[in-house]
Amino acid sequence: MSTSRHRWIPDDLDVDLDALRERYRVERDRRVRPDGATQYQRAEGQFGYYAEDPYVEPGFTREPLRDRVDAVVIGGGFGGLVAGARLRQAGLDRIRIIEKAGDFGGTWYWNRYPGIHCDIESYIYLPLLEEVGYVPRWKYSPGEEIRQHAMAIGRTFDLYRDACFQTGVRELRWDDGEWIVRTDRDDEMRATYVVVAGGGLDHPKLPNIPGIEDFTGHTFHTSRWDYGYTGGDANGDLTGLADKRVAVIGTGATAIQVIPHVARDARHLYVFQRTPSTVDVRDNRPTDPEWAASLEPGWHTRRRENFQDVLTGAKVDEDLVNDAWTASARVLGKIISTEIPDGMDPAEWEKIEELLDARKMNQLRARVDEIVDDPATAELLKPWYRYGCKRPTFSDEYLPTFNRDNVTLVDTADHGGVERITEHTLVVGDREYEVDCIVFATGFDVGKSDVATGRLPVYGRDGVHLLQSWMTTGPRTLHGFTSNGFPNLFHLGTLQNAPSVNFTHVLDEQAIHVAAAVAEARKRGVECIEPTVAAETAWVETIRATSPDRGDFDADCTPGYYNNEGMARGPRQTYGPGPAAFQRLLRAWRAGDGIEEVLGDGR
Numbered sequence: 217m218s219t220s221r222h223r224w225i226p227d228d229l230d231v232d233l234d235a236l237r238e239r240y241r242v243e244r245d246r247r248v249r250p251d252g253a254t255q256y257q258r259a260e261g262q263f264g265y266y267a268e269d270p271y272v273e274p275g276f277t278r279e280p281l282r283d284r285v286d287a288v289v290i291g292g293g294f295g296g297l298v299a300g301a302r303l304r305q306a307g308l309d310r311i312r313i314i315e316k317a318g319d320f321g322g323t324w325y326w327n328r329y330p331g332i333h334c335d336i337e338s339y340i341y342l343p344l345l346e347e348v349g350y351v352p353r354w355k356y357s358p359g360e361e362i363r364q365h366a367m368a369i370g371r372t373f374d375l376y377r378d379a380c381f382q383t384g385v386r387e388l389r390w391d392d393g394e395w396i397v398r399t400d401r402d403d404e405m406r407a408t409y410v411v412v413a414g415g416g417l418d419h420p421k422l423p424n425i426p427g428i429e430d431f432t433g434h435t436f437h438t439s440r441w442d443y444g445y446t447g448g449d450a451n452g453d454l455t456g457l458a459d460k461r462v463a464v465i466g467t468g469a470t471a472i473q474v475i476p477h478v479a480r481d482a483r484h485l486y487v488f489q490r491t492p493s494t495v496d497v498r499d500n501r502p503t504d505p506e507w508a509a510s511l512e513p514g515w516h517t518r519r520r521e522n523f524q525d526v527l528t529g530a531k532v533d534e535d536l537v538n539d540a541w542t543a544s545a546r547v548l549g550k551i552i553s554t555e556i557p558d559g560m561d562p563a564e565w566e567k568i569e570e571l572l573d574a575r576k577m578n579q580l581r582a583r584v585d586e587i588v589d590d591p592a593t594a595e596l597l598k599p600w601y602r603y604g605c606k607r608p609t610f611s612d613e614y615l616p617t618f619n620r621d622n623v624t625l626v627d628t629a630d631h632g633g634v635e636r637i638t639e640h641t642l643v644v645g646d647r648e649y650e651v652d653c654i655v656f657a658t659g660f661d662v663g664k665s666d667v668a669t670g671r672l673p674v675y676g677r678d679g680v681h682l683l684q685s686w687m688t689t690g691p692r693t694l695h696g697f698t699s700n701g702f703p704n705l706f707h708l709g710t711l712q713n714a715p716s717v718n719f720t721h722v723l724d725e726q727a728i729h730v731a732a733a734v735a736e737a738r739k740r741g742v743e744c745i746e747p748t749v750a751a752e753t754a755w756v757e758t759i760r761a762t763s764p765d766r767g768d769f770d771a772d773c774t775p776g777y778y779n780n781e782g783m784a785r786g787p788r789q790t791y792g793p794g795p796a797a798f799q800r801l802l803r804a805w806r807a808g809d810g811i812e813e814v815l816g817d818g819r
């Protein structure tokens with residue numbers, strides 16, 4: 217064993233890895249379903265009411281638009297907002313954000329459930345803090361503070377002026393040097409540039425549980441919380457539930473935040489769990505005003521880069537965020553590409569990572585024993601998989617909830633989840649649970665943009681359909697933003713670039729890059745920003761060569777959307793060296809003559 221290996225292995229570690237792997241395999245096999253991702257359905261058609269907008273007055277109408285703007289930005293969440301803000305800084309006048317919802321905020325517009333907070337530190341998660349002149353009031357912001365900040369960005373950058381709310385884009389078509397944007401309100405507007413920033417958490421999903429349509433009690437999805445029924449607000453006080461038996465289906469990152477509030481106020485709460493989450497320490501606290509007053513210009517960028525550096529294994533003098541995310545940095549490599557410690561052989565590092573992972577998971581399982589009184593319930597709440605198989609969660613209130621007399625944990629792991637729903641009950645094995653209300657905390661169609669699914673057809677030069685043109689070749693972009701044949705069209709998101717857990721940071725770096733290309737094109741009087749075929753091919757090759765193959769790791773994980781519900785899939789389409797390296801690459805590209813790759817004639 218090399219000295220470097222010793223350095224990384226904790227002294228207190230005594231793990232039988234073979235036994236642990238076997239336990240993980242058994243827990244995985246209990247949960248894999250043959251129907252994989254098709255066990256879910258979108259909240260549409262007969263279930264469309266689960267996705268309706270509860271925050272707007274029904275019946276909104278307006279005249280169709282037939283005008284011309286400098287840029288159309290699709291999506292009014294943080295992706296669209298940072299794109300709008302950075303394009304404004306680049307000097308564009310008419311910037312039109314088109315958004316399905318009634319205001320800005322994206323996921324923070326839709327999700328207003330009790331307990332909602334961001335689980336990434338607010339000082340790095342909220343974008344454009346210095347530009348807006350705001351310091352969040354909590355280390356982890358409540359959802360409403362985040363939504364207010366989204367609207368403040370809209371005001372600061374004058375993005376309300378041309379915004380179109382309650383509007384869905386139906387088609388993008390390149391025509392004679394500009395884009396025609398058609399919407400579900402019969403708009404046919406023209407734009408020089410289009411930025412697609414549709415986000416990845418906007419389509420709620422429901423399980424295909426037999427009998428789901430037979431339930432006669434009340435039901436809703438967490439992303440459309442029905443306060444008319446429950447009473448209260450995002451701070452809790454759900455007085456309407458005082459005489460109600462409530463079922464929450466799901467124990468993911470959303471349910472972790474919801475469940476303590478429902479438990480406090482409902483007559484009885486049944487938590488239907490299939491796979492327990494990892495629930496780490498939260499330790500939320502109000503912002504120290506002295507610290508806020510001491511912040512020097514540039515603090516926000518420094519802090520979010522520091523977080524990213526810590527998470528990706530770069531050397532830093534100080535861990536500024538210093539929370540349960542950064543404490544787990546060495547075992548996050550399967551979620552976010554991390555650097556291998558200097559001089560370490562990758563295979564050797566893989567083994568060490570597994571040991572560190574075992575230690576982390578043992579700590580999290582021990583936390584359950586420390587907090588939950590009933591040993592049988594504690595056993596059910598322990599996560600048996602590697603860290604990062606599921607989205608990590610953080611709460612100091614979730615686990616104590618199971619010490620309450622009015623809370624029952626129903627384990628559904630051996631039944632593939634809730635098996636059946638009847639008029640008044642949920643069925644698991646030979647037990648029926650009678651309830652008045654079912655809350656679906658069952659998540660979203662994660663990460664699939666409307667362009668990638670074909671729901672938003674895009675026709676480029678010569679009427680070529682973007683998605684169809686990728687059918688045989690796979691996705692083709694330069695840096696994930698632009699594609700040959702689709703001039704002045706930019707995608708923000710996760711495709712062929714480098715994601716990270718602080719996703720607003722990733723989006724802002726993307727927006728800065730897109731805005732820089734637009735500014736340079738305008739300065740030079742160049743009409744089209746479009747990558748050459750050579751540049752695009754080189755990038756696709758880079759992605760192919762570096763994209764991490766997590767096949768083995770994914771195959772050993774309990775199912776979920778991270779591993780396509782336990783079904784094999786091709787390599788991820790991401791830049792292997794990770795987000796920090798990707799951002800350095802983009803900066804170097806901008807500083808050098810990279811821009812020539814997109815400002816030629818695109819051939």
Ligand code: NDP
Pocket residue numbers: 247333334335336417423425465466467468469470471488489490491607628632633634657658659660775776777
């Ligand atoms: P998830 O997809 O993470 O969780 C869905 C839950 O529903 C899982 O526990 C799943 O179990 C369960 N489930 C699904 N079908 C059934 C069934 N038939 N019977 C029983 N249980 C079932 O959705 P979330 O809304 O919790 O989170 C989605 C994403 O939103 C997160 O991953 C995160 O990215 C984001 N988020 C971020 C927050 C933040 O603070 N930044 C806060 C909340 C969410 P199983 O695991 O077994 O499939």
